[in-house]
Structure formats: structure tokens, C-alpha cells
Amino acid sequence: MIELKIDIDKKDKRDFMGRYQALYRYFRFNLVDYEIAETRKGYHVRLIIDFPFRVTSEEIVLLQLLLGSDWKREMLNYLRVKNGIDDWNKLFKVKYRIYKKGSKIKFRRLSYERPIKNKHKL
Amino acid sequence: MTGRKPTNEKAEKLPLGKVLAPIEVESNPLKDYTYPYKIYKITIHLIYTPIKKAKFKEGIRTLNEFLRIAKRRGLEQKRSDHPIAFEARIIIPSKVPLKDYEIKEIVRKYIDLISDELFFHRNLFKFADFGIEVEYSVKPGDLEAKVIWSRDGITFREEDLTKYIFRIL
Numbered sequence: 001m002i003e004l005k006i007d008i009d010k011k012d013k014r015d016f017m018g019r020y021q022a023l024y025r026y027f028r029f030n031l032v033d034y035e036i037a038e039t040r041k042g043y044h045v046r047l048i049i050d051f052p053f054r055v056t057s058e059e060i061v062l063l064q065l066l067l068g069s070d071w072k073r074e075m076l077n078y079l080r081v082k083n084g085i086d087d088w089n090k091l092f093k094v095k096y097r098i099y100k101k102g103s104k105i106k107f108r109r110l111s112y113e114r115p116i117k118n119k120h121k122l
Numbered sequence: 123m124t125g126r127k128p129t130n131e132k133a134e135k136l137p138l139g140k141v142l143a144p145i146e147v148e149s150n151p152l153k154d155y156t157y158p159y160k161i162y163k164i165t166i167h168l169i170y171t172p173i174k175k176a177k178f179k180e181g182i183r184t185l186n187e188f189l190r191i192a193k194r195r196g197l198e199q200k201r202s203d204h205p206i207a208f209e210a211r212i213i214i215p216s217k218v219p220l221k222d223y224e225i226k227e228i229v230r231k232y233i234d235l236i237s238d239e240l241f242f243h244r245n246l247f248k249f250a251d252f253g254i255e256v257e258y259s260v261k262p263g264d265l266e267a268k269v270i271w272s273r274d275g276i277t278f279r280e281e282d283l284t285k286y287i288f289r290i291l
Contacts, residue, residue, distance in 0.1 A: 095253040107226055
């Protein structure tokens with residue numbers, strides 16, 4: 001059982017649909033659970049998938065890339081995997097930028113996930 | 123003027139939920155009740171962006187000049203453009219959902235802790251981002267605080283700050 005975290009940086013969902021359908025057609029995996037959240041730029045998709053074969057961390061990065069995840073994020077993920085950093089697959093619910101005002105540390109929200117109101121009417 | 127018709131008209135009408143559910147699976151609506159513990163994973167990270175010109179105190183004008191001097195002093199860097207410079211993580215299991223201001227306060231104190239215990243200056247965090255991930259669990263889980271950094275992008279060092287974390291929580 002693996003978890004794929006896909007960061008889609010555009011509001012157009014057709015590209016992701018096509019990629020997901022193609023992947024399903026070729027690998028015939030079992031989708032156990034999924035979660036989709038909307039962000040300012042696009043969508044965050046979390047899929048829990050039961051593959052019929054063993055999948056390594058590098059292959060998870062490849063699958064995320066095939067499903068149209070942000071290439072920059074996947075590049076950093078690959079670097080983390082290659083350097084043996086555990087807990088490498090990150091997809092933040094909320095993201096803040098840290099800045100300093102005088103001697104105080106402040107935060108500015110960059111992005112956040114919000115649930116899609118009507119999933120089936122997406 | 124006649125515009126070109128969208129070629130993937132059928133795919134546009136297809137709801138995403140339908141595409142994502144080839145075996146009729148819905149996400150669990152009782153997640154909050156069935157998994158009593160929430161595990162907050164907070165990551166502070168600094169993605170290195172290479173600079174051409176930097177302000178150094180000792181009259182050095184460029185980064186290359188700085189690297190040349192460092193090399194002469196035996197502090198050779200293998201790369202000057204390493205992509206991941208610094209990552210600090212803290213994992214907090216909680217039975218009650220944490221509020222936004224609580225998480226911010228934890229991050230603020232964690233930054234203080236890192237600058238006290240390790241050699242990182244507080245100003246470093248001016249260029250950092252932090253993100254929050256929430257996972258659901260049936261077990262309480264363990265507290266964890268780690269800092270990973272690399273000065274050359276090739277070798278990564280890891281420091282465990284878990285024993286200090288009780289000081290701030």
C-alpha cells in the first residue's frame with residue numbers, strides 16, 4: 001500500500017484526469033482511499049493505492065511525476081530520497097513564509113488547502 | 123472569428139470524483155472519530171537559491187571570491203549551488219486539534235531552540251518557509267524533533283533535538 005501525494009499547480013483538471021485514467025488502464029491498481037483539496041493555484045490530491053507489485057521510493061516519485069505533480073517538488077523529493085532522508089514525501093496543508101519585523105519573528109500565509117464543496121460537481 | 127473547439131470535451135464533463143473512483147470508494151467521513159489522534163508534522167525548510175553577489179563584512183565582493191578564500195583556508199566546498207540547505211522537523215501528536223496560533227508559537231520557540239542549541243543564526247530563518255501536514259492515527263505516537271542540513275549538497279548531517287523539545291512544550 002503506498003500513498004501518492006500530487007501537487008497540481010493549475011485549475012484545469014483534464015490533464016490530471018487523462019493521466020490518472022492512463023495509469024489505471026496500464027497498472028490496474030486498487031484505489032483504497034483518496035482526498036482532494038483545493039488550493040489557491042490548483043489541487044492537492046492524496047491517493048492511497050494498493051499496487052499488485054512492490055514499489056520503491058524512487059518509483060513513487062516517478063508515479064507522482066507521471067500524474068502531473070509539480071516537477072520542482074518531485075526533484076527535491078528525489079534528492080531527499082537519494083540522500084536517505086526519511087519522511088521525504090511532503091504536501092503541506094498550510095504553508096507560511098517566515099519573516100522578521102525588528103527582532104520579532106512573524107509569519108505570512110502563502111497557501112492553504114480548502115475542501116472542495118461538492119466533489120462530484122467538480 | 124471562429125475559435126477551435128476543445129478536443130477533450132468529454133473529459134471536461136466527466137466529474138473528477140467519478141474518474142477517481144473506479145472501485146466506488148469514498149473517503150472516510152468518520153475519520154475524525156475513528157482516528158482520535160492527530161499527528162502534526164511541521165517542517166521548516168530553506169531551499170537554497172544561488173546568489174551572484176553577497177554583502178560580506180570583510181570586503182569580499184562575490185560569492186566565488188569567498189569560496190576561493192575558504193578553499194585556501196582548507197574549507198573546500200564541493201558545490202556552491204546545493205539545492206537543499208536546511209530542514210527542521212517537529213512531529214507533535216495531539217488528541218485535540220491544534221489552533222493556528224499554537225502552531226505558530228511552537229515554530230517560534232523551535233527556531234529559538236535551534237539557534238540556541240545549534241550554530242544557526244536566527245536571521246537564517248528570514249528566508250525559510252514552514253508547512254504543516256496533519257495525519258490521523260489510532261496511537262498517540264511519539265514527539266520528534268530533527269534538524270537536517272547540508273553545506274555542500276552532498277553530505278547531510280542530522281541532529282536530534284527531541285530531548286530539548288520538552289523545554290518548549
